[in-house]
Amino acid sequence: xxxxxxxxxxxxxxxxxxxxxxxxxxxxxxxxxxxxxxxxxxxxxxxxxxxxxxxxxxxxxxxxxxxxxxxxxxxxxxxxxxxxxxxxxxxxxxxxxxxxxxxxxxxxxxxxxxxxxxxxxxxxxxxxxxxxxxxxxxxxxxxxxxxxxxxxxxxxxxxxxxxxxxxxxxxxxxxxxxxxxxxxxxxxxxxxxxxxxxxxxxxxxxxxxxxxxxxxxxxxxxxxxxxxxxxxxxxxxx
Amino acid sequence: xxxxxxxxxxxxxxxxxxxxxxxxxxxxxxxxxxxxxxxxxxxxxxxxxxxxxxxxxxxxxxxxxxxxxxxxxxxxxxxxxxxxxxxxxxxxxxxxxxxxxxxxxxxxxxxxxxxxxxxxxxxxxxxxxxxxxxxxxxxxxxxxxxxxxxxxxxxxxxxxxxxxxxxxxxxxxxxxxxxxxxxxxxxxxxxxxxxxxxxxxxxxxxxxxxxxxxxxxxxxxxxxx
Numbered sequence: 315x316x317x318x319x320x321x322x323x324x325x326x327x328x329x330x331x332x333x334x335x336x337x338x339x340x341x342x343x344x345x346x347x348x349x350x351x352x353x354x355x356x357x358x359x360x361x362x363x364x365x366x367x368x369x370x371x372x373x374x375x376x377x378x379x380x381x382x383x384x385x386x387x388x389x390x391x392x393x394x395x396x397x398x399x400x401x402x403x404x405x406x407x408x409x410x411x412x413x414x415x416x417x418x419x420x421x422x423x424x425x426x427x428x429x430x431x432x433x434x435x436x437x438x439x440x441x442x443x444x445x446x447x448x449x450x451x452x453x454x455x456x457x458x459x460x461x462x463x464x465x466x467x468x469x470x471x472x473x474x475x476x477x478x479x480x481x482x483x484x485x486x487x488x489x490x491x492x493x494x495x496x497x498x499x500x501x502x503x504x505x506x507x508x509x510x511x512x513x514x515x516x517x518x519x520x521x522x523x524x525x526x527x528x529x530x531x532x533x534x535x536x537x538x539x540x541x542x543x544x545x546x547x548x549x550x551x552x
Numbered sequence: 553x554x555x556x557x558x559x560x561x562x563x564x565x566x567x568x569x570x571x572x573x574x575x576x577x578x579x580x581x582x583x584x585x586x587x588x589x590x591x592x593x594x595x596x597x598x599x600x601x602x603x604x605x606x607x608x609x610x611x612x613x614x615x616x617x618x619x620x621x622x623x624x625x626x627x628x629x630x631x632x633x634x635x636x637x638x639x640x641x642x643x644x645x646x647x648x649x650x651x652x653x654x655x656x657x658x659x660x661x662x663x664x665x666x667x668x669x670x671x672x673x674x675x676x677x678x679x680x681x682x683x684x685x686x687x688x689x690x691x692x693x694x695x696x697x698x699x700x701x702x703x704x705x706x707x708x709x710x711x712x713x714x715x716x717x718x719x720x721x722x723x724x725x726x727x728x729x730x731x732x733x734x735x736x737x738x739x740x741x742x743x744x745x746x747x748x749x750x751x752x753x754x755x756x757x758x759x760x761x762x763x764x765x766x767x768x769x770x771x772x773x774x775x776x777x
Contacts, residue, residue: 415696418703418719466774470767477760485720488667488731488748490756491658493593498582502575509571515564546582 315352316407318345319366323403326373329396332380338396339373342403346370355416358429361543365406367430368539371437372399379441379464384456388448398440424482431475436535438468439507443532446525458521461528462514469507476504495546499538506534561629570623577616584612598662624655643769650763657752657759666728666749674741680726686710691741704735706743727751 318341325338346367349357357363376395385391415421445453445461479500480490491497510527513520560566581587586609593601602610602617631645670678677687687709696702705718710725717723723730727749734744 414698414700415702418701422720424720463774466771470771473763473767477764480756480760482720484729484750484753485722486731488722488729488746489594489661489665489750490753491661493587493591493598495582495587498578498587502578502582505571505575505578509568509575512564512568512571542582 315345315348319403319406323400326396326400326403330393332392335380335392335396339377342370342373356426356430358426360412362406362409362411365402367433368436369399369403369406371433372402372440375434375437376441379460382460384460388453391444391448394444395441419486422482424478428475428479428482431471431478435468435472435475436539438464439532439535442468442528446528449525458525461525465507465510465528469511472504496542499542503534503538506531561626562633567626570619570626573619574616574623577612577619581612586610595667597665620655624652628652641773643766643773646766647763650759650766653759653762654756657756660755661750661752664751668747671742671744684711688743689714691735691743693735693737701735706732
């Protein structure tokens with residue numbers, strides 16, 4: 315199965331044309347499907363599976379944006395999405411796969427929904443960051459409008475992820491909220507994008523700030539996903 | 553004077569600064585040992601913990617709570633102010649209402665929450681505050697191919713009959729949730745139980761539903777724009 319992941323990483327990095335990006339996404343989804351069928355569940359445990367899932371989410375969420383009329387003028391955008399997805403597919407490669415059955419506490423649809431929605435949101439925040447770069451490089455108002463849309467849909471996925479996580483937590487742990495580093499950073503990320511969406515109300519004078527915030531948001535996303543797992547002790551760590 | 557305070561409270565800038573304040577205090581707190589799993593913050597209701605923890609340990613949480621209190625008022629006043637004007641979309645204000653309910657839910661849990669952990673062998677019992685006994689009738693588990701527990705359950709006898717608890721399927725009784733957290737089968741079957749009371753859970757769920765409805769309405773309104 316790993317050759318599929320390697321192929322997807324290579325194709326993503328080479329995706330200067332949209333069909334190559336689609337082929338990379340196909341390999342990425344085929345890899346995740348084969349892992350899922352082998353495990354009998356969504357592959358969401360351990361760094362290998364989550365990085366591959368993140369890469370697939372970036373590709374899947376990026377697809378409507380690379381086919382959008384508003385990004386046709388941004389020549390590097392398709393490659394940018396591919397490079398980002400390819401980077402995380404490549405990062406997944408050195409890690410071993412974890413093929414154990416889900417621990418009983420994780421064996422619920424609420425957990426799978428919680429994690430999958432979070433990765434869809436992370437993917438959209440990544441696309442929003444690229445669109446912020448496109449705006450700052452002269453991509454014009456359409457790039458900023460698309461960035462807003464990507465972030466808004468990402469925020470919606472992320473909010474639903476938090477709700478499903480709260481329901482899972484209540485049935486699994488006895489509480490919908492725990493004071494751990496991961497929950498704190500999840501809240502920080504949610505508030506960050508709440509702030510981002512509110513900042514739009516300040517109008518055109520803040521357009522550059524808005525674009526920058528979309529870029530910084532993805533850094534907060536990466537810290538929430540990877541930084542907390544690697545640097546802090548939490549029940550959410552890999 | 554009152555008009556000036558009202559105007560300040562409805563200010564978008566105030567909301568943005570408060571959100572920044574909440575983020576900064578939570579970020580600082582995430583590096584504090586108070587938020588580690590050994591920090592004790594998850595073992596008792598938040599308000600109890602805040603009263604007992606030294607200020608040098610809990611200062612970030614006090615600041616965060618202060619920001620959230622003012623943010624609560626800011627979101628409430630903003631929504632009331634906007635809804636008084638005609639032609640405004642109700643979607644963002646449903647999201648505000650959901651947020652406000654979730655904050656209230658945290659306050660309820662921070663004041664009236666309860667958590668107790670106990671390790672009990674098969675045949676032992678524990679009591680509810682009103683004197684009712686809960687007897688651990690049977691503890692079972694299945695060991696998976698890698699030697700880890702792949703499933704476990706405990707059967708509990710209460711005044712109204714026999715009930716099973718297993719991971720993700722707690723037993724709710726008299727406002728408390730009884731959770732089985734772990735099981736060891738030898739030398740004698742023993743289970744780790746937790747009894748929780750989360751008075752804010754329903755309010756948080758209603759808040760989350762209202763927030764989600766508002767969010768979906770906002771997405772529908774922004775579609776195609």
